[in-house]
Amino acid sequence: MASKAVFVLAALVLNAYGASAVDPLVSVNITAPDGSAKASIMPFGATTTNFWVKDKDGNFRDIILGFDNHSLYQSQADGHPYFGPVVGRYANRIRNGTFTIPISKDASGPGKKFQIVENENNGTDTLHGGLVGYDQRPWNLDAHTANSVTFTLVDPNGDQGFPGTVVTTITYTLEAKATWKISMVAFADELTPIMLSCHHYWNLEAYQETQDLVGHFAQFEASKYVGTNGLLIPTGELLSVEGTPLDFRTAKSIGDAIPGTAEGQFCGTGSSNTAAALDLTTAGSTTTPPSRSPSFSMWSVNSGIKLEVTTDQVALQVYSCNGVDSPTLPIPRKVDQGGPEQVYTDHSCVVIEQESYIDGINNPEFPIRPQIFGPLRPYTWDSTYVFSIL
């Protein structure tokens, strides 16, 4: 089959370049042809370590959070924030770390059952693909031009408990007019769940004018959110955003909306203020990917930087950095963002992960395309980020 042939091709390409000795913690730089944007991206986790665009005064700002000391990206310690990488093989949470193939409600069905390493909530669920997710692996640097870079990761059969080998390729390309394209494709040689995302922490002010998100506004084409159980694990319910702080169908301040979620009503009693998965599909749509342009927008009235994202994914996870600060393990900011004296504080940044519905492999009732991929069905993820000035 054609997809199998491409799988073999991807493996061959990887072998051809695999011998090159590249330090996975050293970023490569890419620049848009018109100089409108620059990025630094390293093989470890295929992580974006820096991303510069121009503000309203024409000055570059680095608007993605990270560590200047790249060794800190390897930390497995408490507080590991997933700054800027690809998350996978299955992004976000898996209830009880289990699923069946074919999928069934909470792995209760007769299919073959799999147990993935549980790395969250005292080992009761899986987050971002297990203890050693795609963010913690050195990807292979396949190709690098002035404005694009491609990495590949071979995720072996059985790693973290997942079935089948998955070969994932990601290409980051900077085009004119501060346009950033990210494409991922993944090939599996057995049936396996795949859900990938990028995990960028944004502060569109680079912490220059303010230290909170009150001046950050957002607009999401999302009418529903995924109900969760208190530990951010989906229950299978899709709820209306109408009348909730999560309703961003009309643009509003992100910082002003955060206090309204403080009771944990939307995000889980164990973890208030955090996340909501927002539905980008029209109600009941099962086959049509969202084609709205853009799918979401975010901007700072202070820096004047606006970000508009178009994606082929059907949902968003929005995380307002409620747990980025820790009294025991404060994270020094990058020098570009006021560090290292200043640390990253809670509610001062936003992560937006375009992906499929969280834990769709334990919730067959979700109105989405199946999340099980294999030799006959490659996985794809595409997003375009366009930056402009208000």
Ligand SMILES: *[C@@H]1O[C@H](CO)[C@@H](O)[C@H](O)[C@H]1NC(C)=O
């Ligand atoms: C990449 O860009 C950064 C920031 O401009 C710079 O410090 C670094 O030297 C560049 N690396 C290379 C290899 O040019």
Ligand SMILES: *[C@@H]1O[C@H](CO)[C@@H](O)[C@H](O)[C@H]1NC(C)=O
């Ligand atoms: C970077 O972090 C590592 C790990 O904590 C540490 O051993 C090293 O000294 C740090 N390097 C610098 C230049 O601070």
Ligand SMILES: *[C@@H]1O[C@H](CO)[C@@H](O)[C@H](O)[C@H]1NC(C)=O
């Ligand atoms: C979690 O998975 C384990 C191992 O498969 C199983 O024994 C246990 O019953 C599951 N717990 C729940 C709540 O489903």
Ligand SMILES: *[C@@H]1O[C@H](CO)[C@@H](O)[C@H](O)[C@H]1NC(C)=O
């Ligand atoms: C994890 O264990 C700690 C210490 O026993 C406890 O305080 C905490 O509530 C537990 N968290 C969860 C989600 O079970």
